[in-house]
Amino acid sequence: MRLLRGLLATVLWILATVIGLLAVILCVTIILLPLGIPLLLLSRKLFGAGGRLMLPRSVRHPLQEADKAMPDLDADKAKKKTRKFLKRRRKSGSPVG
Numbered sequence: 001m002r003l004l005r006g007l008l009a010t011v012l013w014i015l016a017t018v019i020g021l022l023a024v025i026l027c028v029t030i031i032l033l034p035l036g037i038p039l040l041l042l043s044r045k046l047f048g049a050g051g052r053l054m055l056p057r058s059v060r061h062p063l064q065e066a067d068k069a070m071p072d073l074d075a076d077k078a079k080k081k082t083r084k085f086l087k088r089r090r091k092s093g094s095p096v097g
Contacts, residue, residue: 006053008050009051009054010075012046012047012050012053013046013047016047016050019042020044023037023039060082
C-alpha cells in the first residue's frame with residue numbers, strides 16, 4: 001500500500017510539473033494569461049495532493065488520530081463536577097478564575 005501511494009504521488013508530481021511548465025509558458029504570452037493562471041492553481045493543488053499522499057495518516061488527519069487515542073469522557077460527569085466546583089467556590093467567596 002505504501003509503495004502504491006508513493007508511486008501515485010510521483011505520478012502526480014510529474015503531472016503537476018508538466019502542467020506548471022505549460023501554465024508558465026501560457027502566462028508569458030499575455031493573450032493566454034487567462035488560461036495560464038487556472039493551470040498554475042491546478043498545478044499547485046496537484047503538488048499538494050501528491051505531498052499528502054506521502055505523509056502518514058497521523059500527520060494528514062491529526063484530530064481524528066487524537067480522538068482515537070483519547071478515552072471517551074462522560075459529558076454529564078464533567079458537568080456535575082464543574083457545577084459542584086463552582087458552587088463551592090461561590091460559597092467560600094473566592095473569585096472564580
